[in-house]
Amino acid sequence: LLVTIVAALLAAMLSAPALAQPWPAPGKSIEVIVPAPGGAGTGDTIARIISEQLAIRLKTPVIVANKGGANGNIGAAAAATSPPDGYHLLFSWAGTLAVNPALYKKLSFDPRRDFEPISLIADVPNIIVVSNEMPVKDVTQLVAYAKGNPEKVHFGSTGNGSSMHLAGELFMRESGVKMVHVPYSAPGTATANLMANDIQLMFQLVPGIVGQVKGGKVRALAVMSPQRSSALPDVPTTVELGFAALQSSTWFALLAPKGTPAAILDRLNAEVNEILAMPDVRKRLADLGAMPTGGSRDALRDLLAAETTKWARIVGEAKITLE
Numbered sequence: 001l002l003v004t005i006v007a008a009l010l011a012a013m014l015s016a017p018a019l020a021q022p023w024p025a026p027g028k029s030i031e032v033i034v035p036a037p038g039g040a041g042t043g044d045t046i047a048r049i050i051s052e053q054l055a056i057r058l059k060t061p062v063i064v065a066n067k068g069g070a071n072g073n074i075g076a077a078a079a080a081t082s083p084p085d086g087y088h089l090l091f092s093w094a095g096t097l098a099v100n101p102a103l104y105k106k107l108s109f110d111p112r113r114d115f116e117p118i119s120l121i122a123d124v125p126n127i128i129v130v131s132n133e134m135p136v137k138d139v140t141q142l143v144a145y146a147k148g149n150p151e152k153v154h155f156g157s158t159g160n161g162s163s164m165h166l167a168g169e170l171f172m173r174e175s176g177v178k179m180v181h182v183p184y185s186a187p188g189t190a191t192a193n194l195m196a197n198d199i200q201l202m203f204q205l206v207p208g209i210v211g212q213v214k215g216g217k218v219r220a221l222a223v224m225s226p227q228r229s230s231a232l233p234d235v236p237t238t239v240e241l242g243f244a245a246l247q248s249s250t251w252f253a254l255l256a257p258k259g260t261p262a263a264i265l266d267r268l269n270a271e272v273n274e275i276l277a278m279p280d281v282r283k284r285l286a287d288l289g290a291m292p293t294g295g296s297r298d299a300l301r302d303l304l305a306a307e308t309t310k311w312a313r314i315v316g317e318a319k320i321t322l323e
Contacts, residue, residue: 023086023264029061030054032089032254033082035075035096037068042207042288046122046252047091049284053275054268064091071161071322072096073107080109084259089268090115093252095163098307102315103161103322112308115255116265117300119272122290125225125249126167127206127235129218131197139222139241142201146177153179155201156190161322164190166311167203167224167248169318174245194218205250206231207289224248231289251293251307253300269297 024030034047048064055062067075076096082088097111128139136142146153157164160183172179182199184190187208193199195217202209206223210231213220223229224247226239238246254272256265275281276294285292 024058024060028087029063030087031063031065032091033065033067033075033079034091035067035072038066042124043093043252050121054271057271077108080114082257084257086260086264088257090255094250098304099311102312112304114258116258116260117297118254118256118265119269120293120295120300121252121254122285123249123251123293124205124290125223126203127223128221129204129209130201131194132219133197134200139243142221143175143177146179150178151180153201154182154199155179156182156184156199158187159183161320163250164203166314169314170248210289230286
């Protein structure tokens with residue numbers, strides 16, 4: 001019995017340092033992989049805002065590592081194979097996490113299998129905007145006009161499989177209309193063509209069109225979200241207009257490689273939620289057209305599951321594939 005007790009104590013002592021090690025340890029830095037080039041849009045900016053605050057609260061360097069390419073797949077794959085030690089995180093978004101599994105036939109990572117959820121960060125909704133020459137004032141009129149003019153309404157996007165494209169496909173399937181998708185390589189060109197009525201409609205992201213809406217150069221019909229955008233508070237939502245199924249956005253989230261200790265994940269979740277409650281952070285996100293979210297780890301897990309299912313249906317029905 002004595003030998004058994006001593007052996008058990010020795011085993012506990014040998015395993016204790018790994019469990020009792022403080023996190024983050026002094027001198028250690030945390031890497032946050034962002035699967036996009038540095039300075040590439042809203043996502044990179046939000047990642048830096050959150051990382052900056054995490055560094056202050058955790059009293060340790062938090063380094064943003066940009067690893068762009070393949071529509072976010074390269075960076076996400078790198079994060080998936082990183083050590084699950086709390087010093088390697090992934091800041092990513094709806095397209096890479098919930099849409100790419102349906103768009104690409106082969107992925108070297110599985111967002112739901114290979115990552116632990118930490119927290120939602122923010123949400124940037126799509127917004128339905130039309131050219132000023134379109135004879136519609138609201139979503140109901142848009143549906144009626146499109147039904148009366150099948151395949152004569154052209155909607156622009158930033159490419160096949162993009163958020164704007166999928167929002168348009170969702171709109172067609174939920175409303176029963178037929179429109180023509182026009183993919184662009186640059187959002188600025190698409191917006192310019194919308195103002196010129198070369199295309200009649202876009203499902204833009206709020207930050208990319210807010211200036212044109214406020215300047216009266218295009219007409220906003222509805223934000224595709226349950227909540228109004230603080231950037232355009234006078235524009236109603238699809239939900240309040242009775243189109244609850246017309247919800248589309250680019251949401252941003254923080255995750256960690258599968259196997260990262262739960263205590264670290266819970267600590268990070270708590271820190272992120274406190275960061276998102278800070279008035280200065282909320283204002284900085286609002287200025288980007290992003291809605292602060294936060295919430296529990298389970299909330300992110302549930303959202304990822306629901307969004308993966310939703311967009312897999314849309315991608316499958318529209319027969320969209322990317323190599």
